[in-house]
Amino acid sequence: MRKIFLLFLLILTNMPCLQAGEFIKIKELLAKSSFWDSKEVEVKAEVLDVLRRKKGSWINILDQGVSLGVWVPKEVELPQIIYLAGPEERGDLIRIRGRFYFNNPRHLGQTMISAEKISLVKRGGKFSLEPSLKKRRALFLWALLFLITGTVYLIRNLRYARGTSKT
């Protein structure tokens, strides 16, 4: 009886799907893909792109440097996405509930999530595109060194050219 109880406890603490209220990381989905294959999952991630197609949209999402494609059929309501993750923007953070497929034969055998519900968690925003003080200083210093070296090189070449023209 004790063994059964311990086994039950072990399964309960190790099965990520039973950890209530937590989103699954994309990294975790890919690392344990055979476990999660064809199962209902819920993820929270940044939107990379929305690629609109005839029968729905592909949303590429990013979570801790790992990305994944999400198929959103036309029937599923898509919240308004304003910011897309990229060099200038932090993408809108969305919550996706759907089924994870390791090799989905209906979609070119891709690893993906087929979305059932999508909602906006947090609006993204613009990054500051101002160079840091460190970068400004480094540029100034090296520009100065370049000017000095360049001037020395030019003077030496001019002298050499004069020397050869005299001879």
Place this chain on the structure above:
Amino acid sequence: MIFSPSKESISSLLNLLGRLLCFLGLLFLVPAAIALFLGENPALFDFLTSLFITETIGLLFLLFFPYKQDLDYSLAFLLVALVWLILPLFSALPLWFSGHFKSFLDAFFDSMSGFTTTGLSLIRDLDHLSYSHNFFRHFIMFLGGQGIIIVALSFSQKASSYGVGLYVGEARQERILPSIISTSRFIWTVTLVYFVIGSLLLFLLGLKTGLPCKKALFHGMFLFMAGFDTGGFTPQTLNLSYYHSLSLELATLIVMLLGSLNFNLHYFLWRKNPKEILKNIETRTFFISFSLLFIFLNLTLALSSKLPLLELFRKGLYQILTAHTGCGFSNLTVSQLKSWPEGSLVFIIIAMALGGGVGSTTGGIKLMRIGLLFKSIVAEVKTWIFPVQVKMQEKYHHLQDFLLEDRRVKLAFIVFFFYLLSYLGGAVIGVLLGYPFLPALFESTSASANVGLTLGITSPQMPVLLKLTYIIQMWAGRLEFVSVVASLGIIISLFKK
């Protein structure tokens, strides 16, 4: 007798290195202009700082090491080997400044991977990288694929006596036109024409997949540069799966196939006789090796996978072609590739090891050498079968008919041997560092043959020793070991002097 270079020739060598550094510095202006145009100010500062650093060091080389005499043939090899080490080192600067790398070594790894058209990457958070930095990653791949020396020679007005040494040292055995400069310019003309057509096609397909206009334009350029130069960098972490598009996958297949063709064949295709493609030993070798590997790969996949046949065909075709051409694009995630049976991974390793055409942008042993070795085996077997009195001379066709000479077979075998040594050597180091043999061999072959496919070993977390091993493999593999071995000989002679 051991050849030992004089002080004058070493000074000239360093002077030329300085000139090439100054040339590289000017190339930073291209991504800097893009950063300026797109208003990516931090990136602009990165490129300008790198430009000033590179120019300053280049000028110091010019100041301290005057050009005293022309280089001889063997020193040209040393120059090539040094250029291919030092230019990636300086090109790592803007990548390092971007803040997307864990260490300078990681940035150097990516820079070497770019120049050698490998495509393995240690970058973090690629999806937030600026367009100009992303452009720069693909730009160095483009330059490296064409050959840094080819780039420099295209700009030079007169041929130097050591020009041939530089050209050969950069793993190009064949001239297309009588002079090296005209050959270099022809290679660039071909590439630029394909660049315009290919980028436009990929841009339109990008729009069709649903990408916004700006992104489609840049991604079109990036995919072309990485595809034609069989590099394999992609602008997003999802690789080709980012686009969820079969037509884009097919377009990249065509681009990488064109890149894997010998530039001589492009010349025949354009100006002389397109039928050459059907007769050439390289294209025939490719057809045979590709067909066999494709059949075997699909058989192993079909026996172990539940996927529909059409899906298996698509995935198998893409993986074998991307491995054989040395491109390294992938329509699979790393987890999907890892889930493939070991037998199918062996066929991908073989495809990577073989490589594409001589005088193309690919890496690996190369089709010409494989063809020659195969023909020599056939010739040898024939001598066993037929009577001693029967004298046979094996022939092969590459632009014209050639007799199969022992000298050519010997050269092919030497390079074959070096590649084999490199593939296995890298795998042994991987195993010693705790990785299983097959993934270690996969990654080592990918680095040495400049392919870029990965089973997940290549990551910022991998041991420093393995990073250094792959850097050396990428470098030596790109130069086909010739310049590296010759340079080692020269360096040893300097110590023996």
